[in-house]
Amino acid sequence: MAPKKSTSKAKAAKKQPSASYSQFASTTQSGARRMLFIGGVADQRTEVNSATRTAMMAKSRWAVRNSPIYKQCVDEAVLISVGDGLMAQSLAKNAKTAAAYDKYFRDWSVRCDLTRRYNLGQLQTMWMSGAIIDGDSFGILTNDPKTGVPAVQILEAHRVGTPRDAFNNTNVDGAYLGTYGEITGWNVYVGDASKDRYVPASAMLQIMEYDRPSAVRGYAVLQSSLNSVQDHLEVFGLEVRAARTGADHTLILKKQGGVLQDDPAAKFSGDANSCEKIASQMGGKMLVVDTNEDLTQLAQTRPSAAWMGMMTAIERDIVRLLPYEYQVTPGVLGGSSVRLVAGRVSRWAGKWQSILIDSLDRVYDYVIADGIAKGKIPDDPDFNRKTWITPRDITVDAGREASQDRADLQMGLTTAQAILGKKGVTFDDTLEALAVEAEKRVQKAKDRGLPLWMLYQSQFNWLQQGQASSQTPTDVADNLDLPPPPSTP
Structure with missing residues (x-):
């Protein structure tokens, strides 16, 4: 008789290797540690479903409202990343056209949201704050229905979600996915929140930190510290209650009999006549007690040093997800540590600035293209080329870095725009401001009949043609052309 062929069911019944037999200690269970209910491995859109993300978002918003240190973390993250707002500078081929683009976009940025209440800097602040607290924030590229001017409708994270009317298997937590997982639209x-509206992906802006390719929605950046935030508030509240309770009891009367005498009992009970009864026992302001009694003052020992250390550990656990966790005790850092932390902060801020710029590029292109189409600004083949000026860089040695920047500029190793960009200003604006100042100096010298050098610099400078500040020339304001620098003997 021929042997029976093995079936697929028999193969499936064969014992498969499992993590319990792994040689890696991180994958085995031990009685020394509690069991982790971590579930299976899946895409992030499955692990962070709508219910999980909404629960994290609700607790994160609660932490912002109730935890000062959590609110401080969010505010400082927005401050170092956005500051007073990122500014666009056109790189169009024609210089005059580029200047026209910059002026047109800045004029539009003054009131750019659909409600006409916020400027572009405020939108950036709300986008950044929403991305940190809620996990992501949104904006819709649209037009004002009254004027037709381009506008941005800003949305909070809870305004985007799965359809309420009917189930759609292509919608994952508010995002409609295509064949290859691309986002084609949003709900x-x-x-x-009783009605749904479809918004195509081309019109939607999403600001979030992508850490996995399967992610569709983000979650709170500081979500890992939310439990520590609750611990911090509860432990602090309990300690405050204990300290206040101890402050209410300042004196302790120790007795051996355990029963109060009439006079002290009346005194402690608030009897008005007790003062007369114990007057015979008073010596100055000291109360005389019996031989078996002891009246001592309760010493306040709260908060203890151990409690302060525990609170510091909890605070550092809350801010550890940010590059500036030193904020709890900044005095412990030295010079090299400060430079290290400042460098980390700059890199962290640069990461979020690049996330914001990805959406701001689309806003800029939308506004400039609309202006070109309506004939408000001239066309240019490079109309969509631009750069974004970020807020001033964080530095711990401004004088040293400024000196190095000047040396690099003289050697041709950098540009004026690169140096000015660190200060949060543009080269065009600086050059225009210098030109305006020069025109004012020349005009004021003509009006007052003064030599130009007196308005340029009060001490010795090359405009005086070798003269000291005490040697005023006789011919004033006759020739206001800039003389050549004096030659070195």
């Missing part, structure tokens, strides 16, 4: 809640 937005309208009004009281």
Whole structure:
């Protein structure tokens, strides 16, 4: 008789290797540690479903409202990343056209949201704050229905979610996915969130930190510290209650009999006549007690040093997800540590600035293209080329870095725009400001009949043609052309 062929069921019944037999200690269970209910491995869009993300978002918003240190973390993250707002500078081929683009976009940025309440800098602040607290934030590229001017409708994270009307298997937590996982559109809640609205991906802006390719929605950046935030508030509240309770009891009367005498009992009970009864026992302001009694003052020992150390550890655990966790005790850092932390902060801010710029590029292109189409600004083949000026860089040695920047500029190793960009200004604006100042100096010298050098610099400078500040020339304001620098003997 021929042997039976093995079936697929028999093969499936064969014992498979499992993590329990692994040689890696991180994959085995031990009685020394509690069991972790971590579930299986899946895409992030499955692990962070709508319910999980909404629960994290609700607790993160609660932490911002109730935890000062959590609110401080969010505010400082927004401050170092956005500051007073990122500014666009056109790189169009024609210089005059580029200047026209810059002026047009800045004029539009003054009131650029659909409600006409916020400027572009405020939108950046709300986008950044929403991305840190909620996990992501949104904006819709649209037009004002009254004027037709381009506008941005800003949305909070809870306004984007799965459809309420009917189930759609292509929608994952508010995002409609295509064949290859690309986002083709979004579902937005309208009004009281009872109606749905479809917004194409080309019109939607999403600001979030992508850490996995399967992610569709983000979660709170500081979500790992939310439990520590709750511990911090509860432990602090309990310690405050204990300290206040101890402050209410300042004196302790120790007795051996355990029963109060009449006079002290009346005194402690608030009897008005007790003062007369114990007057015979008073010596100055000291209360005389019996031989078996002891009246001592309660010493306040709260908060203890151990409690302060525990609170510091909890605070550092809250801010550890940010590059500036030193903020709890900044005095412990030295010079090299400060430079290290400042460098980390700059890199962290640069990462979020690049996330914001990705959406700001689309806003700029949308506004400039609309202006060109309507004939408000001239066309240019490089109309969509631009750079973004970020806020002033964080530095711990401004004088040293400024000196090095000047040396690099003289050697041709950098540009004036690169140096000015660190200060949060543009080369065009600086050059225009210098030209305006020069025109004012020349005009004021003509009006007052003064030599130009007196308005340029009060001490010795090359405009005086070798003369000291005490040697005023006789011919004033006759020739206001800039003389050549004096030659070195």
